[in-house]
Amino acid sequence: MAYNSWDYTCFGICYENLKGPGYTRDCKYRTEGSTFQDEMRGVAPKICTACPVGKTVAEKCLPTADRQCVCSPTFMLQEGGKFTCPAGETLVGTECKLCEKDKWKFEPGVQSCTRCSLDDSTTLSEGSTSETDCICPAGKYDNGKKKCVDIVEGMNETATGMTLANVTLERGWWRTDAESTDVRECPVAEACVGGNSAEDYCREGHNGPYCGVCGSGFFKSPLSVCKSCPKSVVEIAMTVVFVVVAISETAKVFNVDLLSLVPVGCMVGDGFNYYDFLLMTTLIIISICGLLVLAGVKNKNKRVGFFNSAIAVTYFTFPSVTTTIWAVFPCEHFDDETSNLHIDLSVDFNGGKRVLWVVYGIFMVLIFPVGVTSLYFSLVFKNRAAISQPVDVRSANQKLMLLRFLYDPYTSCFGISRSWT
Numbered sequence: 001m002a003y004n005s006w007d008y009t010c011f012g013i014c015y016e017n018l019k020g021p022g023y024t025r026d027c028k029y030r031t032e033g034s035t036f037q038d039e040m041r042g043v044a045p046k047i048c049t050a051c052p053v054g055k056t057v058a059e060k061c062l063p064t065a066d067r068q069c070v071c072s073p074t075f076m077l078q079e080g081g082k083f084t085c086p087a088g089e090t091l092v093g094t095e096c097k098l099c100e101k102d103k104w105k106f107e108p109g110v111q112s113c114t115r116c117s118l119d120d121s122t123t124l125s126e127g128s129t130s131e132t133d134c135i136c137p138a139g140k141y142d143n144g145k146k147k148c149v150d151i152v153e154g155m156n157e158t159a160t161g162m163t164l165a166n167v168t169l170e171r172g173w174w175r176t177d178a179e180s181t182d183v184r185e186c187p188v189a190e191a192c193v194g195g196n197s198a199e200d201y202c203r204e205g206h207n208g209p210y211c212g213v214c215g216s217g218f219f220k221s222p223l224s225v226c227k228s229c230p231k232s233v234v235e236i237a238m239t240v241v242f243v244v245v246a247i248s249e250t251a252k253v254f255n256v257d258l259l260s261l262v263p264v265g266c267m268v269g270d271g272f273n274y275y276d277f278l279l280m281t282t283l284i285i286i287s288i289c290g291l292l293v294l295a296g297v298k299n300k301n302k303r304v305g306f307f308n309s310a311i312a313v314t315y316f317t318f319p320s321v322t323t324t325i326w327a328v329f330p331c332e333h334f335d336d337e338t339s340n341l342h343i344d345l346s347v348d349f350n351g352g353k354r355v356l357w358v359v360y361g362i363f364m365v366l367i368f369p370v371g372v373t374s375l376y377f378s379l380v381f382k383n384r385a386a387i388s389q390p391v392d393v394r395s396a397n398q399k400l401m402l403l404r405f406l407y408d409p410y411t412s413c414f415g416i417s418r419s420w421t
Contacts, residue, residue: 084108088127098127106130120148124160135161143181154183162196169194174201174210182335186210188224209334209345219266229266274328274344275357281324282364285317304399311379314372315405322369328361380407 085096091110099105099113101123116123116134121142123133136148141162143149151157154173162168165178172189175182178198186192191211193203202211205218205226214226221227289310296306327343334340339349348354380387386400387407394400 085110088129101126101128102134104128104131104133118142118146118148136163141167152181152183154185156194159196166196168196169201176209176334176336176338180335184210186212188212190223190225209332209338209340213346273347274341275347275353277344278324278328278357278361278364281321282368285313285321286367289313308403311375311403312405314368314375318368318372325361325364325368328357376406379403 085091086108087106088104089096089098090105090113091097102121103113103115104123105111105113106129114131116131118134118136120136120140121134122137124135128134136142138158138160139151140148141151141155141164144164151162151167154170156162156168156170159168164181169175169183169192171194172186172192173183173194174186174192175184175198187210191203191206192201195201202208203226205215205228207213207215212224214220217229218226219229292306292310292313296303296310299306328341330342331339331349332342332345341347341349380403383400383403386394386397389397
């Protein structure tokens, strides 16, 4: 028989009248085979006997018997009278001890605790009773392939127990879905609020790739943050007027595209996308220039003035319309095998009308970036002799003065001499 060290009981009688019910007494010497000297005279010494494995001396006597052997605090009693270690504990020597961190045991028994099968995982504490207690520590996440891997930039550095499905993203970061490992920084940090649910990565009013698409009833502000649409036509009109008046002077200096600052989507509905914006922008400029040229053709006396006005329109709109045209080509590819237009992430790059818009974009490139700059060059080159004249002579040439915006900001070049006096 195996014995527990120091756990001995003495067989005799626990007298209630000794010191009252429940009075406890120990063996005089804590070694097996030593004798117990009863405190009452006339009672013969008793032999101390060790408790078997799994039992220890009871703290109190029973009313009519000596202290008995009961389950050790680290053991439990199963049906059938067997003593064993509870779940989350294993037998070490002669007592049950909690499973170490990184290990678990889900059922009672004296068998060893099982090490976590998830590589590089741990448990939050000792005594784990389930394999689900094995989690990835801070700085790692469960990649779904039985391994904890290092987090990537944009994932929370302090969260524990993260899996690929519920990984927590920092503010300003986004991914396509709960199975994506491609975490990307949002171009507009305010649009991405982070979190551990793909449905909640975006702030209110935002959705889509990079949270860069405005939802129904929202429009994109000049800072690319989605704002609620004004509730009435009057409010929309006031918003347009405010934008134009407040930013018109700045637009002259910094070449701000005013059309992009107007809540067009609120006025025409949710179906308005970048293709529509491209069409609207280019056709408006072409229409204005066409009307001016047509007016010049019909009015010979003011032909030069109308023609130069048309050129001036192209000059002041050239940077923004050129940027608008070139933006129709680049796209963004994502790990869920989708592609979207870079400038407008609501547009499916592989949509059925994509080829049509690419052809239209190429045609607009030939008209604006190529055609308009060629027109400017031909006008300046044709009038190079007059432009090279002194300022007073040049100023007297009214036709030339109408083209002044084409050459005045530049220094002399290619034989064109300018006087800054």
